[in-house]
Amino acid sequence: MTSTPRKRLSPTESREAAVEAARALLVESGPRAVTLKAVAGRIGRTHANLLHHFGSAEALHTALITRMAADIVGTIGAAVLRVRAGELDPREVVEMTFDAFGKGGAGALASWMILSGNTDALDPIMAAIHDLVDELAGGELPGTRPIQEQTLTLVLMALGDALMGAPMARALGLPVGKARELALDALLASKDAGAPTPC
Numbered sequence: 001m002t003s004t005p006r007k008r009l010s011p012t013e014s015r016e017a018a019v020e021a022a023r024a025l026l027v028e029s030g031p032r033a034v035t036l037k038a039v040a041g042r043i044g045r046t047h048a049n050l051l052h053h054f055g056s057a058e059a060l061h062t063a064l065i066t067r068m069a070a071d072i073v074g075t076i077g078a079a080v081l082r083v084r085a086g087e088l089d090p091r092e093v094v095e096m097t098f099d100a101f102g103k104g105g106a107g108a109l110a111s112w113m114i115l116s117g118n119t120d121a122l123d124p125i126m127a128a129i130h131d132l133v134d135e136l137a138g139g140e141l142p143g144t145r146p147i148q149e150q151t152l153t154l155v156l157m158a159l160g161d162a163l164m165g166a167p168m169a170r171a172l173g174l175p176v177g178k179a180r181e182l183a184l185d186a187l188l189a190s191k192d193a194g195a196p197t198p199c
Contacts, residue, residue, distance in 0.1 A: 015053050015063065017043045022064045026105040031112035036060060058118050065109055065121060069128035072100040077132050094184045097158045107162025129155065150187060157183045 021042035025033045036050045036057050054060040076096055082088035101107035106125070113121030133151050161179040169178050 011053060014043075014045065014049070018045075018050055018053065018060065019063050019067050022060060023068065023105070026064065026109055027103070031061075031105070031109045034061060034064065034109070058113075058116075061109065061113050061118065062121070062124065065106070065113065066124035068100075068104065068106045068109070069125040072097075072104070072106060072125075073128040073132040075100070077135060080136055090187055091184055094154065094180055094187060097154050098161055098180050098183070101155075101158040101162040102165075107159045110159070111163055153186050154183055157186070 018039050021039045022034045025038055025042065034057075036054070037047050039060065040047050040050045050060065054063065076093060079088055079093045079096055083090050083093055110122055110125060129151060133148055136147055157179055165179045166176045169176050
């Protein structure tokens with residue numbers, strides 16, 4: 001039996017393939033599954049090869065969270081601009097944010113990295129959110145509160161929901177998706193509060 005030779009990848013291609021494999025493992029099996037060995041097996045490389053490219057599992061996790069942060073804020077930023085243009089319901093911004101931290105695994109990965117002692121784990125997410133808010137600061141979401149406050153509320157609610165939203169809602173006898181409704185209410189609350197409009 002002959003084995004098929006592995007395709008030779010550039011260092012950049014190897015890193016990209018590893019980050020994509022790490023993301024798939026995160027979504028499928030959670031943060032603990034994102035090891036150098038598991039990622040190497042997923043892309044047909046050796047543990048030593050990934051160690052050469054990343055230096056450590058923590059560096060791989062940081063590369064993953066950096067990529068996820070860029071993807072999250074890119075998607076949400078585009079959605080906010082569409083809401084402002086009247087092309088998209090604000091609910092979609094809430095859904096995208098909650099999905100990114102929940103189904104997308106960003107909330108679980110960030111929390112696991114912090115609990116594992118990687119205290120800088122949130123730096124890529126914080127930098128990406130900061131850049132997004134700076135970019136969008138020329139206008140607001142549907143409410144009248146500053147976009148910084150709206151972003152803080154939405155991200156903290158999405159992160160909390162990703163970590164314990166469903167069990168908490170069940171314990172309180174509420175529907176599992178209640179936190180998303182509350183986030184949308186918070187996003188729109190100041191608009192409905194009767195803030196004075198300029199003459």
